[in-house]
Amino acid sequence: MTRYAFTFPGQGSQAVGMGKDLAAAYPEARAVFQEVDEALGQRLSAIMFEGPDDILRLTENAQPALMAVSLAIIRVLEAKGVRLADHAAFVAGHSLGEYSALAAAGTFTIADTARLLKTRGQAMQKAVPVGHGAMAALLGLDMATTHEVAAEAAQGEVCDVANDNAPGQVVVSGTVAAIERAVELAKAKGAKRALLLPVSAPFHCSLMQPAADAMAQALAEVTMNAPVVPLVANVLATPITDPAEIRQRLVEQVTGVVRWTETVTWLTGPGGVTHLAELGTGKVLTGLAKRINAEAVGTSVTTPADIDAFVAALLA
Known part of the structure; x- marks a missing residue:
């Protein structure tokens, strides 16, 4: 029996041009990019589509940009009759991808997720002086x-x-x-x-404690719903659904280990997942999945053609 987890990429997958083909093809994608732009009060979509690369790579831009593409794909899938709750047993994301996963699963609104990731990127950059x-x-x-x-x-x-x-x-x-x-x-x-x-900064180590403190404050002020399917958390590599625990684990994640090997091992073992669909920019997680479990089927869903093939497979 086919059983899916939807996974969401982390920093490093960003590239100039990201999301541009989605915006050209789908009004749902354009709406997500506009919503993120408005939430942040900046034309992030212009930086995503046209660059320059050094501005896109800034942590405070790359993080919400990667989330925006992932959520654009989720909204296009929904418009084509694919609801996450019907087709995914779990969600998981690599570092910032955990926020994309939670937005996809309805824990956060897109606007709140964009603002949280902007805050997270700025706080991580400020936590340690450049060069230290x-x-x-x-x-x-x-x-x-x-x-x-x-x-x-x-x-x-x-x-x-x-x-x-x-x-x-x-x-x-x-x-x-x-x-x-x-x-x-x-x-x-x-x-x-x-x-x-x-x-640009030493992520996921104890030097990031000031950023963890900033995220504790930001997350305390945001409305959080239980995700429609469980999140397999980075710092636990096991599923959680309680909003209070999700908030706690997101704070721990800033200084904690991204336990991706264990996450995929849990998903494809006790979680019973046979297929891992990476929704967003790039194919990094799809490549890692193969290295973690050669029997797992990995699918990268990035382009309009990928979306069509994925919808056909899910609705077959």
Whole structure:
């Protein structure tokens, strides 16, 4: 029996031109982009469609932009007779994608989600002065060895495991010197590759506590409904539905580990999911799903052609 989870991409998937083909093809998509623009008081859609790239890549723009494309796809699917509650057993999102997942599942309005992500992006950028934090991808090490590397590299500074993206693909985050030490230690311990990432701040580590505090305040002021299907939370890798717990986990997520390997493992194991549909820009999560569970069927739904094929498969 086919059983779907809908997943939503995180930062790094943004690209100039994102959403432009959707806006040209569907009034529902145009309405979402307009709603986000109005909620933020900026022409974010113009930056998404035309760039420049350096402005789109700013955390405070990339986060709501990625959500906007994901929600545009959700609204187009709804217009074609595909309701999330009827076709998805669970939702999950990678880091900021968790907000997209919750908006898709009705926990937040699109306008509130856009404002929350703007706040989140600004707070994450402000938490650490530029040049004081870094992140690195460590490829080819198991989690136990990665934790050893992080502990050894810290030396009284911050070096935390930030993202467990797939087996052998883990990201660490912290102060520049500690992360540089982690890169060298990882190579010495047999990593296939260890490289600094081109990010503007050290996400998902304890240095982000000021941003977590800002999100606790912002989330306390927003109306939250129970999602129409459970969210498999980044920091738990298990499903939750209670709005108060969702709020708590979203705050923890700012400094906590994105447990993506465990999330997909839970979905395709105890969750009984056979198909993972990635709704939004890019195909990063679809690629990770294959690395986590070779038997899982991953589908990337990004373009109008993807949407048509996905609707045909769901309504067949």
